[in-house]
Amino acid sequence: MWSYIIKRLFSLIPVLFIVSIVIFSIIHLTPGDPTTYMLGEEATPEQIADAKKQLGLDQPIHVQYFNWVKKAAIGDLGSSYHMNMSVNDAIMSHIGPTLSLAILAEIVALLIAIPLGIIAAIKRGTATDQTVMGFSLLGMAIPSFLLALFLVLLIGVKLQWLPVAGYRPLDSGLWNHIKYLIMPAISLGSIQAALIARMTRSSMLEVLNTNYIKMARAKGVVERRIIYGHALQNAFLPILTVIGITFGGLVTGAVVTETIFNIPGIGSLIINSVARRDYTVIQGIVLFVTFVYVMLNLVIDILYGVIDPRVRLEEK
Amino acid sequence: MSDVLLDIKNLKTHFYTETGHVTAVNGVSFNVKKGEIVGVVGESGCGKSVMSQTILRLFEEGTVEYEGEINFNGRNLLKLNKRQINKVRGNDISMIFQDPLSTLNPVHTVGRQIAESIILHQNASKKEAEEKAIELLRLVGIPSPEKRAKEYPHNLSGGMRQRAMIAVALACRPKLLIADEPTTALDVTIQAQILDLMNNLNEELDMGIIFITHDLGVVADLCSRVVVMYLGEIVEEASIEELFDRPLHPYTQGLIKSIPQLDGDRSAMLHTIEGTVPPLTRVPKGCRFAARCPFADEKCVASAPPVTEYTATQKVKCWHFEKILKNQEGIADVHTYS
Numbered sequence: 001m002w003s004y005i006i007k008r009l010f011s012l013i014p015v016l017f018i019v020s021i022v023i024f025s026i027i028h029l030t031p032g033d034p035t036t037y038m039l040g041e042e043a044t045p046e047q048i049a050d051a052k053k054q055l056g057l058d059q060p061i062h063v064q065y066f067n068w069v070k071k072a073a074i075g076d077l078g079s080s081y082h083m084n085m086s087v088n089d090a091i092m093s094h095i096g097p098t099l100s101l102a103i104l105a106e107i108v109a110l111l112i113a114i115p116l117g118i119i120a121a122i123k124r125g126t127a128t129d130q131t132v133m134g135f136s137l138l139g140m141a142i143p144s145f146l147l148a149l150f151l152v153l154l155i156g157v158k159l160q161w162l163p164v165a166g167y168r169p170l171d172s173g174l175w176n177h178i179k180y181l182i183m184p185a186i187s188l189g190s191i192q193a194a195l196i197a198r199m200t201r202s203s204m205l206e207v208l209n210t211n212y213i214k215m216a217r218a219k220g221v222v223e224r225r226i227i228y229g230h231a232l233q234n235a236f237l238p239i240l241t242v243i244g245i246t247f248g249g250l251v252t253g254a255v256v257t258e259t260i261f262n263i264p265g266i267g268s269l270i271i272n273s274v275a276r277r278d279y280t281v282i283q284g285i286v287l288f289v290t291f292v293y294v295m296l297n298l299v300i301d302i303l304y305g306v307i308d309p310r311v312r313l314e315e316k
Numbered sequence: 317m318s319d320v321l322l323d324i325k326n327l328k329t330h331f332y333t334e335t336g337h338v339t340a341v342n343g344v345s346f347n348v349k350k351g352e353i354v355g356v357v358g359e360s361g362c363g364k365s366v367m368s369q370t371i372l373r374l375f376e377e378g379t380v381e382y383e384g385e386i387n388f389n390g391r392n393l394l395k396l397n398k399r400q401i402n403k404v405r406g407n408d409i410s411m412i413f414q415d416p417l418s419t420l421n422p423v424h425t426v427g428r429q430i431a432e433s434i435i436l437h438q439n440a441s442k443k444e445a446e447e448k449a450i451e452l453l454r455l456v457g458i459p460s461p462e463k464r465a466k467e468y469p470h471n472l473s474g475g476m477r478q479r480a481m482i483a484v485a486l487a488c489r490p491k492l493l494i495a496d497e498p499t500t501a502l503d504v505t506i507q508a509q510i511l512d513l514m515n516n517l518n519e520e521l522d523m524g525i526i527f528i529t530h531d532l533g534v535v536a537d538l539c540s541r542v543v544v545m546y547l548g549e550i551v552e553e554a555s556i557e558e559l560f561d562r563p564l565h566p567y568t569q570g571l572i573k574s575i576p577q578l579d580g581d582r583s584a585m586l587h588t589i590e591g592t593v594p595p596l597t598r599v600p601k602g603c604r605f606a607a608r609c610p611f612a613d614e615k616c617v618a619s620a621p622p623v624t625e626y627t628a629t630q631k632v633k634c635w636h637f638e639k640i641l642k643n644q645e646g647i648a649d650v651h652t653y654s
């Protein structure tokens with residue numbers, strides 16, 4: 001088990017390496033550079049050259065890259081050109097809201113999707129099934145920003161049940177923290193819910209058709225226990241895969257939602273940094289996100305083994 | 317007939333599928349006495365599995381309709397409510413299936429799967445049930461049962477899995493065991509071992525067994541009576557001696573001729589019955605076997621033959637069995653004198 005985890009961690013290195021090269025090239029090949037934004041439009045060429053020299057941007061690109069990699073290898077992602085802090089600090093100060101939002105969105109999605117998926121599978125072909133699947137189609141079709149605007153207008157502005165936008169950290173109290181995140185979490189989680197519900201339904205249907213479920217019936221096991229005691233655990237592997245993929249998307253893809261609800265997370269940070277051509281921050285975030293993705297995959301793989309003893313065997 | 321355990325009368329199983337209505341079991345009647353092993357034989361697609369799963373009503377409600385009677389211990393199983401049938405399943409009547417790997421739950425240990433029935437039907441505590449599970453594993457001949465009980469199905473070999481499945485089925489000492497092709501997925505040596513085991517269990521536990529197989533060769537050593545199924549109907553029923561000495565139905569005769577002879581001439585072509593079992597959507601109007609029968613005539617094609625009781629223990633569903641029998645005795649005589 002441990003050797004497996006260590007092996008997986010080592011396989012992370014080439015992935016991060018390739019991602020870093022790609023992102024470095026893209027950033028440095030797109031027009032515009034940080035000095036324009038630092039010094040304003042009226043800066044003289046001398047001032048610009050000076051600033052570039054200070055930032056090390058006058059050196060050939062491969063030299064810049066190696067300087068950056070050398071530090072990144074020991075966990076130092078450099079410092080922001082604009083924010084007067086290190087990139088590590090910038091990421092850490094923005095990860096909290098994003099993580100909170102992602103976790104809440106995933107919880108919302110799971111709470112809705114798994115029960116509905118199971119019900120749809122049990123009642124396959126009935127009106128209940130069609131209703132659930134219809135909603136899931138709707139959930140996938142409606143863009144999350146549209147849902148967000150709708151929620152803001154209805155619940156925030158008209159009913160005034162929840163704050164329209166903004167963010168409060170966890171220190172300000174759990175409810176205070178959560179109440180600002182409910183609407184963003186729903187608008188962000190609805191697509192995930194739709195995907196997970198579909199996967200739950202199809203996976204349950206497949207499992208309910210297997211011989212071991214027939215055998216459980218032949219043993220006199222009641223239907224409830226067949227669903228929760230025999231079928232669900234078997235159906236969970238593909239569901240877990242979808243959860244993993246969608247959660248990765250939540251951590252990184254909340255840009256629009258964070259903007260609409262004015263949440264100071266990673267999404268906001270990357271938008272601002274792109275606008276300011278804050279190279280080091282952009283690079284740092286991309287590298288960090290890749291790292292999160294790979295780690296998430298590792299966790300999912302370990303969970304596979306917890307759920308399915310056959311997977312456990314292969315890992316030994 | 318107080319020693320009758322299971323009495324099936326004119327049983328029909330209708331499926332309502334997207335493509336229409338089919339009748340997979342069409343008027344089957346036979347019985348099983350206490351402690352008796354009855355074989356059910358027929359090519360694949362003849363409705364053996366559907367018939368056997370109908371006994372415990374294992375098909376999904378709403379897609380299926382049962383007709384007739386399945387009398388067990390004086391009660392018609394088709395009339396029981398959900399709770400009542402669940403008390404029969406795995407307790408009075410158990411099933412084992414063809415492929416033990418796909419029939420054991422991959423995420424539960426073998427011990428847990430055996431213990432589940434015991435907890436369910438006998439009000440046993442978890443600990444008692446687990447101890448009983450180990451006993452059962454020992455009973456079916458699994459070495460180091462304490463260790464095996466904690467393992468998952470994929471850790472066991474094919475033969476061990478089938479034994480484990482038999483242990484699951486035996487958990488509550490059922491009065492009737494339905495074994496649907498329990499040896500088909502196994503190789504010949506293991507197959508013989510499992511048949512041996514079933515024979516011993518039948519004697520030790522005095523348990524009735526319905527043994528389903530497409531291989532007539534297997535039933536000879538195990539069963540005292542055999543019913544032969546073709547396309548959802550029983551075409552012949554006979555004691556094991558009658559069946560092999562004097563098969564009456566052309567289908568039975570064909571099946572017997574296709575048994576591979578281990579000691580026979582290996583170069584000889586294996587006899588096979590011509591054609592295949594048609595799908596249920598194309599059931600012939602008259603005798604269902606007519607299209608493949610060498611003795612078929614207009615009468616056979618026009619109308620279905622009745623069931624004739626030839627002896628007290630042998631029944632056949634064929635218009636011409638007497639004529640065929642005479643002919644064959646003639647041929648047999650010629651052989652004897654030549």
Ligand SMILES: Nc1ncnc2c1ncn2[C@@H]1O[C@H](COP(=O)(O)OP(=O)(O)O)[C@@H](O)[C@H]1O
Nearest residue numbers: 331340359360361362363364365366367595596
């Ligand atoms: N659930 C079902 N719905 C509709 N038709 C079925 C179903 N199960 C089996 N059948 C049909 O019933 C016939 C008999 O099948 P089966 O009992 O499995 O045969 P056997 O076990 O003798 O090989 C086949 O034609 C099969 O297609």
Ligand code: SF4
Nearest residue numbers: 603606609616634635
């Ligand atoms: S009734 Fe006719 S077709 Fe059917 S088995 Fe007998 S001889 Fe053959």
Ligand SMILES: [Mg+2]
Nearest residue numbers: 364365496497
């Ligand atoms: Mg079958």
